[in-house]
Amino acid sequence: MELKLSASYDASPEEVFAIVTDTTFREQACAKTKALSYDVQVSESGGNTVVRVKREMAATDIPDMARKFVGQTLTVVQTETWRPAAADGSRTADVTGEISNTPVTLKGKASIGAQGGKTVQAIDLDVKVAVPLIGKKLEPFVVDAIRSGLQKEHDLGREWTH
Template identity: 80%
Template sequence: MELKLSASYDATPEEVFAIVTDATFREQACEKTKALSYAVEVTESGGDTVVRVQREMPSHDVPDIARKFVGETLTVVQTETWHAARPDGSRHADIRGEISNTPVTLKGTAEITGNGSTTVQAIELDVKVAVPLIGKKIEPFVVDAIRSGLQKEHELGREWTH
């Protein structure tokens, strides 16, 4: 199931990139999404900046049909590989993620693009729940949870740009 989301910031592409690759920002985003625990790593690999966020989330919002797969908590692991800036300052990232010990995976891209005096961060993800028969029923709940988390992260990003 596809998820597309974008947010606009009153900042340059360089400033937005600096925020989304800042470990403290990512830790605050984990706190804002009510993570029970988390680990954030930001590393350089060649010309790329790799952001890995692992967070343990409560599963009380998970529908009953899926709870037997996940237990009391979910461990969400997301890795963003941000590539070097283009000449105009825009950035592209490859995103991979999973909910550990479940059949849930996500992959997609993120873009940071200047647009006049603002910068847009656009995220496109493909979320898969690889469970015969019920996977398609669970995907909308997973997508809604991811969307909610991303919206909270975007709100925090706007606070960081002011």
Template identity: 80%
Template sequence: MELKLSASYDATPEEVFAIVTDTTFREQACEKTKALSYDVQVSQSGGDTVVRVKREMPADDVPDIGKRFVGPTLTVVQTETWHPAKPDGSRDADVSGEIANTPVTLKGTAAIRSDGGQTVQAIDLDVKVNVPLIGRKMEPFVVDAIRSGLAKEHDLGRDWAAGNH
């Protein structure tokens, strides 16, 4: 199931990239999404910047149909590989993720682009729940949970862009 989400910031592409690759920002995003525990790693690989976020989340909102697959918590692992800036400051990233020990995976792209006086961060993901018969029924719940988390992260990013952190 496809998930597309974007957010606009009153900042330059360079400033938005600095925010989304900041360890403290990512840790605050984990706290804002009610992670029970988390591990944030930002590293360099060649010319790429790799952001890996692992967070343990309560499984309270998992529908009954999926509870037998997940247990009381979910361990969500997300990796963004941000490629070097283009001449206009825009950037692209490859995004992958999973909910550990479940049949849930996500794969897609993220982008940071200048748009007039603002910068847009866009995410385009394909979310899969690889379980025969019920996978398609579970995907909307997973997508809604991811969308909710990303919206909270975007709100925090806007706060950071405004200097509030």
């Protein structure tokens, strides 16, 4: 199931990139999404900037049919591999993720670029729940949870740019 989300900021692409690759920002975003625990790592790899966020979340809004797959908590691991900036400061990233010990995966692209005097951060993900028969029924719940977390992260990003 596809998930597309974007947010605009009153900041340059360089400033937005600095925020999304800031360990403290990502830790605050984890706290804002009520993560029970989290680990944020930002590293350089061959000219790319790699952001890896692992967070443990309470499985509170999980439908009964999925509870046997996930238990009481979910461990979400997301990795963004940001490429070097283009001449205009824009950047793209490959995004991968999973909910550990479940059949849930996500992959897609993220971007940061100037648009009409603002900077737009966009994400386009494909979320898969590889469970026969009920996977397609569970995907909307997973997408809603991811969208909610990303929206909170974007809200925090706007606070950081002011």
